[in-house]
Amino acid sequence: MLNFLQHLTFWDWLALGTLLLILEVFGAGGYLLWIGVAAAGVGIITYVIPALPWALQFVLFAVLSVLSAVLWWRRQRNAGKISDQPGLNDRGSELLGRQFALHEAISSGRGKIKAGDTLWLVSGPDLPVGSAVRVTGQNGVLLLVEPIK
Structure with a gap:
């Protein structure tokens, strides 16, 4: 197992991201979307920097997962602001x-x-x-x- 982790490539991260996004399509309710995007992001970073140690790849994955989920949560929370036309759908x-x-x-x-x-x-x-x-x-x-x- 350690041998596999030490030789992670960008293909592994892209495959994980793709798998998570496919699972999201089956109704995870948005939970796997941002983790899948984070895995794809680590795949892109690993493509650019192939010598990135596996431990740092996992730290990047964790940070990107939390960061993307928090940013989306904040965006969704702010999306519920009061409309400038409050009676629009209440004739x-x-x-x-x-x-x-x-x-x-x-x-x-x-x-x-x-x-x-x-x-x-x-x-x-x-x-x-x-x-x-x-x-x-x-x-x-x-x-x-x-x-x-």
Whole structure:
């Protein structure tokens, strides 16, 4: 075993990196991706510096594995920043506080309003068609309304 370690070549590292990347394809959830990239990186370094001792190759592999995983983790953590358009995928939130006339009467707690060119399902107290209502909340695609007095 020691003989094998003392004669590691860049092909060995590239093979390990390829194997890890193939295993990643089968659903490792990203864990093997960065270790495989690190192994390929050590393979490239070993190609450039073929006389690199095997112990240093393993240290490089460990450092590159941790470094690449930490950098990716930090990038992913920062990717969840607050959007400059917070209501982009929440169309009903832009209607909160606005007033509308009922397009269909609220009967048994359900009715409809027309906002722009869209009919919205609303929930509130029973009211006749044309009554003025204010949007007070949202529950999925259902808008919560109250009558305007």
